[in-house]
Amino acid sequence: MPHLLNVWPSVSRLLAGPSRVLLMFDYDGTLTPIVARPEIATLTDETRQRLTALAGMDKFVVAVVSGRGLADVKAMVNIPGLIYAGNHGLEISGGGMDFVHPEALALESSIAEVTRLLEGQLAEVPGILMDNKGLTLTVHFRSTPGSYSVQVDDMVVATAAPYVAAGQMKITRGKKVVEVRPNLDWGKGKAIEKIREDCGDSPLPVFFGDDETDEDGFVVVQEAGGLAVFIGPTRSVTVALHQLESPTEVSQALALLANL
Ligand SMILES: [Mg+2]
16 A cells, blocks of 8 residues: 555646546544544644645645534534535535435434433443434543443443334444444445535545545545545555555645645
């Protein structure tokens, strides 16, 4: 898996061709380092300036595609003119888009009920953080002692079990998070396809991500002839054909993109 900056001459030739390029980024672990609490994962001034500059260029459409709720990721990034996708793409806004997946919306009250039950059951677990994002629920256990992680996972599975058995919800896992999501065939890959379609002119897609839920996004952009960039160590298992080590290197790539 080549390091993106090591093969930059060929990458820049690929990106220089098409009149428009759709640049998409996951947020946590991609644009910002993974930190103990989601609210302190802020963009550096440098990354913010570089994203703002790219968004101002005719060549690029810039989107952030996150597992966070839409309002949350919008508030964290807070750059006008971007497309934002929240809840792994179940809600999308900006660039003329205003989308909420209707079947996910119908389950909002059930997600709230699972959240309420789990808040009671996990109340004694230190460092647990429940984030009801409306259309999905994320239970963060990064600040929880490792001895609790099996118990936390079991509790989430047991509490969501009636909805999972009914085919309405599914459990997914990421970096020190377990999530309860609507059981829909809709993730970052579908969201990326939709964003690209809505652009109208089939821009070349590029997607940067670091986690499990980014993998179907990688598949979609590579099938469209674009670039998938995995953020993390080279030994990782990923379908992405390019790699960067860290959000710091993503920021360096942003600077290079602005000079294409
Ligand atoms: Mg991530």
